[in-house]
Amino acid sequence: MKKRYYNKILSSLEICKTFKELKQIHGVMIITSAIRYIIPLSKLIDFCTNSEPQNLDYAESVFVRIDRPSVYIWNSMIKGHSNTKNPAGALVMYKKMQRLGYSPDHFTFPFVLKACAAIVDVRVGKCVHNRVLKTGFESDLYANTSLIHMYVCCADLESGEKLFDESPKWNVVGWATMIAGYVNNDRASDAIRVFKEMEFQGVEPNEITIVNVLVACAHCRDLETGKWVHDCIGQLGFCSRRLNSSSNVILDTAILEMYAKCGSLKVARAYFNEMPERNIVAWNSMIGAYNQYGQASEAFRLFEEMRLSGLEPDEATMLSLLSACAKLGALSLGQGLHAYVEKTNIAEHVSVQTSVMDMYAKTGDRQSAFQIFSGLHRKDVKAWTSMIMGLAMHGHGKEALNMFSQMQRDESVSPDHITYLGVLSACSHAGLVDEGYKHFNSMSDVYGLVPMEEHYGCMVDILSRAGKLMEAECLVKTMPINPSVAVWGSLLNGCEIHDNVDLAEQIENHITKLKPQGSGIYVLLANIYAKAGRWQGVKRVRDLMRHNGFRRTYGWSSIEPKLLSS
DNA sequence: ATAGGGTTAG
Structure with missing residues (x-):
């Protein structure tokens, strides 16, 4: 073919913008035989796999007509597949390539490993690892970073760590991969x-590293490190919206989320208000924080504001709001949200269905809860736990325990710490001491769950409500975790029910050392003394209360707020 | 031509 045509085709491919144009160029390539030349052919395929949206079928139709595709073209096809919803296609290509005798190069591995990571297939990932070693690419930086990424995505942190530790020098991407993996x-x-x-090693973090570590601080509730990282951002000079006109909404959201998760709601809100750009994730983060820190109505207020700004809620928004309804006991508000998610495609998420179910269970509509529960495609531990908890909360202890035995018969799930809080509280409501003990012991014996303070608290509650105050006291004194005010409070509650002033007096000594926040426990103590006519005790407690700055709070009840207008 | 990034229920 003429050199002039060839060059024209190459430059056309270079400037090609739409798929329609590409098809025309493809036609010309066939007529002029340019289709037989590897470079225009590669560019043709690259356009199909890299354009947005990609057209893999078209690439495939060109690909199958190539006699001997170059490794470059194989790589393009693998890369194309690794970026689809079905990354397994990349592995099929990779296997085919090798079966036909082509040897992967250092560009092949990152693509194919990305696919392994995406489908969480550590078995194939390990095979690729072997190939990396056999083909002599064991010191390739990209291959190794991709290998670590693959391992951590497959939750095989040990293999990731091993690779990471083998090399003394990593760039910022390697470090970020390991950090994100954790x-x-x-x-x-x-x-x-x-x-x-x-x-410490002097590798300077970038935005991605910072985002990851802020998420870590949020998870750990490590405000101190979080603040330090936030301060670092200013010194690093990149991306801080205070110093730079260009904003990074992901970084801003990570900062917001760090403060929010650490409970600094005011700081988080102030930051949120200042953000030059807020996407749905930022709103969700703030709404979720209000919900999590007991300000469910504020979550709804912010939701209204979000709607006014024109954003549509997504499943994360709904998860927070449904949880807020469950906490507020707001059934009809929850029903409104239920109707909304059914109208949109949000209800397709099993997590949302479970959350709707949880809302019904917690607000006491157990018929609706059961209905959704039985229709769930996948009943995970959270679904079972919600039902158990909801039933226990509304006094259906026996039913809750019945649910729990059904759950134990389902081999695809096993209970966790929170399930047991529901189970033990069910025993408490139903007054089942022996059964409570049985479950408490099965926690560690059968499922290897180490009881937390709350579980001891539940056991103390069961025993003290049943009048077994000595046993309860003994448990408090021998439990391996230092009992908090809440645990002592359970015991004290038993003292009130069963009129044991002497024990209450002993408890008073323990409790005052812990400087309880809130007046509830003092009021309980004072009531016990008052009932027994120990007026000096009553006075002592009231002085203590005043001294600690608490006033008696009055009884309150709640009615369902009307908030959702749509 | 190649590697790393944010929210989400009990």
Whole structure:
């Protein structure tokens, strides 16, 4: 073919913008035989796989007609597949390539490993790892970073760590991969530790590293490190919206989320208000924080504001709002949200269905809760726990325990710490001491769950309500965790029910050392003394209360607020 | 031509 045509085609491919144009060029390529030349062919395929949206079928139709595709073209096809919803296609390509005798190069590995990571297939990932070693790419930086990414995505942190430790020098991407790996595998404190190591080694973090470590701080509720990282951002000179006109909404959201999760709601809100750009994630973060820190109505207020700004809620918004309804006991508000998610495609998420179910269970509509529960495609531990908890909360202890035994028969789930809080509270409501003990013991014996303070609190509650105050007292004194005000409070509650003033007096000594926040416990103490006619005790407690700055709060009840207008 | 990034229920 003429050199002139060839060059014209190459430059056309270069400036090609739309798929329609590409098809025309493709036609010309066939007529002029340019289709037989590797460079225009590569560019043709690259356009199909890199354009937005990509057209893999078209690339495939060109690809299958190539006699001997170059490794470059194989790589393009693998890359194309790795970026689709079905990354497994990349592995099919990779296998085919090798079966036909082509040897992968250092560009092949990152693409194919990305696919392994995406479909969480560590078995194939390990095979690729072997290939990396056999083909002599074991010191390739990109291949190794991709390998670590693959391992951490498959939750095989040990293999990731091993690779990471083998090399003494990593660039910022390698460090970020390891840090993100820890964050995504619930090991936020390791992420923070590695970040500090990175700082120590003099590798300068960038936005991505900072975002990751802020998420880690949020998970750990490590406000101190979080603030330090926030301060670092200013010194690093990149991206801070205070110093720079260009904003980074992801970074801003990570900062907001760090303050929010650490409970600094005021700081978080102030930051939120100042953000030059707020996407749905930022709103969700703030709404979720209000919900999490007991300001459910504020969550709804902010939601209204979000609607006014023209943003549509997504499933994360709904999860927070449904949880807020559950906490407020706002059934009809929850019903409104239920109707909304059904109208949109949000209800397709199992997590949302479970959350709707949780809302019904907590607000006491157990028919609706049961109905959704039985229709759930996947009943995970959270679904079971919601039902158990909801039933227990509304006094249906026996039913809750019945749910729990059904759950134990389902082999696809096993209870966790929170399930047991529901189970034990069910026993408490139903007054089942022996059954309570049985479940408390099965926690560690059967499921290897170490009881937390709350579980001891539940047991103390069960025993003291049943009048077994000595046993309860003994448990408080022998539990392996230092009992908090709440645990002593459970025991004290038993003292009130069963008129045991002497024990109450002993408890008073323990409690005052803990400087309780809130007046509830003092009021309880005073009531016990008053009932027994111990007026000097009553006076002592009231003085103590005043001394600690608490006033008696009055009884309150709540009615469902009318908030959702739409 | 290649590697790393934010929210989400009990």
